[in-house]
Amino acid sequence: MTDDHYQVTLGSSTRVRDDLRDVTDLTAVDWTFEGWNTQQHTHGLHPYPARMIPQIVRALLGYYENQGVISPGDLVYDPFSGSGTTSVEARLAGYDTKANDINPLAAFLTLAKARPLPVDRLEAFRRDLMGDLAVELRAVRERYAAGDGFEELEEPEVREGWFPQPQLYELCTIRDRIDELEATWDGEHAADLARFFRVALSRTTRETSYQRNGEYKRYLIPESNRGDHDPNVYELFDREVSANVDMMRSYAERVDHERSSEVYLADSRTAADVATDSVDIVITSPPYGDHSTTVAYGEFSQDPAIVAWERTYDEMRNVDKIGLGGSARKLEPLETLEEWSPSLEATLDVLREKDGRAEDALEFFTDYYAVMEQVARVLKPGHPIAWVVANRTMSRVNIPTHLITTELCERIGFDHQHTLAREIPNKKLPLENAPENTPGVTGELMANENIVVMTAPDD
Numbered sequence: 463m464t465d466d467h468y469q470v471t472l473g474s475s476t477r478v479r480d481d482l483r484d485v486t487d488l489t490a491v492d493w494t495f496e497g498w499n500t501q502q503h504t505h506g507l508h509p510y511p512a513r514m515i516p517q518i519v520r521a522l523l524g525y526y527e528n529q530g531v532i533s534p535g536d537l538v539y540d541p542f543s544g545s546g547t548t549s550v551e552a553r554l555a556g557y558d559t560k561a562n563d564i565n566p567l568a569a570f571l572t573l574a575k576a577r578p579l580p581v582d583r584l585e586a587f588r589r590d591l592m593g594d595l596a597v598e599l600r601a602v603r604e605r606y607a608a609g610d611g612f613e614e615l616e617e618p619e620v621r622e623g624w625f626p627q628p629q630l631y632e633l634c635t636i637r638d639r640i641d642e643l644e645a646t647w648d649g650e651h652a653a654d655l656a657r658f659f660r661v662a663l664s665r666t667t668r669e670t671s672y673q674r675n676g677e678y679k680r681y682l683i684p685e686s687n688r689g690d691h692d693p694n695v696y697e698l699f700d701r702e703v704s705a706n707v708d709m710m711r712s713y714a715e716r717v718d719h720e721r722s723s724e725v726y727l728a729d730s731r732t733a734a735d736v737a738t739d740s741v742d743i744v745i746t747s748p749p750y751g752d753h754s755t756t757v758a759y760g761e762f763s764q765d766p767a768i769v770a771w772e773r774t775y776d777e778m779r780n781v782d783k784i785g786l787g788g789s790a791r792k793l794e795p796l797e798t799l800e801e802w803s804p805s806l807e808a809t810l811d812v813l814r815e816k817d818g819r820a821e822d823a824l825e826f827f828t829d830y831y832a833v834m835e836q837v838a839r840v841l842k843p844g845h846p847i848a849w850v851v852a853n854r855t856m857s858r859v860n861i862p863t864h865l866i867t868t869e870l871c872e873r874i875g876f877d878h879q880h881t882l883a884r885e886i887p888n889k890k891l892p893l894e895n896a897p898e899n900t901p902g903v904t905g906e907l908m909a910n911e912n913i914v915v916m917t918a919p920d921d
């Protein structure tokens with residue numbers, strides 16, 4: 463199936479429609495979207511763990527447009543932006559966007575992907591950046607081979623032993639060239655252009671490091687296998703730049719450059735930058751649990767953000783601690799959540815019998831509840847929110863996040879509309895892990911998702 467068609471299965475009959483913007487019945491859509499292209503336009507600029515499927519956003523926007531609830535020019539908000547799938551898809555459909563994330567890499571990626579760039583400026587920046595880069599990087603390698611020092615290059619705070627040399631010096635040389643071009647660029651869009659090329663550097667950084675491919679946690683390639691890992695930084699970077707420029711070209715041709723995309727590096731439990739009753743629709747996928755025992759977004763982002771985006775080691779190490787349910791969270795666990803959500807109460811009871819993970823679960827849902835309250839504040843009364851949630855396990859106990867989400871939101875005054883089930887056919891997630899952290903013991907972490915659709919309280 464291509465991206466131009468989708469199948470709606472109604473009873474035994476299957477209809478193919480021209481695009482996802484004519485959805486009239488949410489329960490008739492196959493939300494799994496298996497086989498669809500999820501990397502189109504700027505969606506494919508950079509990997510990110512647990513990305514949302516763009517078609518989910520497209521279908522929801524189409525449906526609510528058909529219902530007359532929203533229309534192009536309205537504001538779409540995502541409190542858990544990640545790599546910005548909601549923002550990109552909403553811009554493609556003609557909307558303004560706002561997004562929040564506590565991970566600096568996520569905030570930069572969202573901006574880089576959602577803000578269209580003028581193609582002539584992009585090409586001009588690329589010419590200046592790539593011009594004699596191959597020659598400069600060759601000189602770096604020659605100096606390294608001759609035993610010269612690189613005092614003029616500020617070494618990033620990456621951990622000892624995670625990068626081959628002289629490749630790390632080559633990455634720093636590209637970083638400095640982008641910095642210099644940004645500072646001296648004659649004309650508009652300097653920061654947006656520089657950010658765009660840092661995405662290619664970020665990806666190149668990851669491919670250059672000794673981190674094992676396909677892993678979202680930081681696992682090193684074993685020392686015995688590192689002989690084969692001698693990446694050509696120029697070739698990798700040049701390839702990423704070419705692919706990214708093509709993606710941006712196709713995106714920039716399709717979106718209205720007059721619309722706006724804002725992204726905040728902020729905690730969605732407070733969402734201070736988003737005004738009360740200002741948002742027309744929220745489409746979001748929250749983390750499945752605390753980052754450390756589910757998806758370690760900070761670990762994934764650490765080296766790329768330090769090298770390409772010049773973030774500090776401490777800031778990046780903090781991301782997994784300040785995410786929902788993390789160890790550095792500040793909210794007191796809210797005991798009353800159990801009264802408000804029978805599904806949470808039942809889950810905590812089982813966890814209490816098993817071991818001490820009930821406290822961890824309560825801390826996570828306390829944080830998540832604070833985000834629900836903020837969403838109720840920023841969403842216009844009666845307007846829709848879609849929570850795309852996965853049900854993880856803790857200590858082999860299934861956590862019914864879709865039910866808990868529904869019950870806690872209802873407590874705040876949201877109206878439940880639908881819970882739409884979907885499988886996750888190709889999402890890069892740890893489907894198996896060791897919940898008890900016992901080596902060799904594995905268990906199913908998450909295998910399907912639910913889209914919980916609700917409308918905001920009326921007053």
Ligand SMILES: C[S@@+](CC[C@H](N)C(=O)[O-])C[C@H]1O[C@@H](n2cnc3c(N)ncnc32)[C@H](O)[C@@H]1O
Nearest residue numbers: 513514542544545547563564565729730785786
């Ligand atoms: C499932 S991912 C979102 C993926 C995104 N929909 C995409 O397509 O890339 C969840 C995100 O929530 C972010 N996050 C966790 N706690 C947060 C908080 N308190 N405030 C804002 N973002 C948070 C994580 O950093 C992560 O990027």
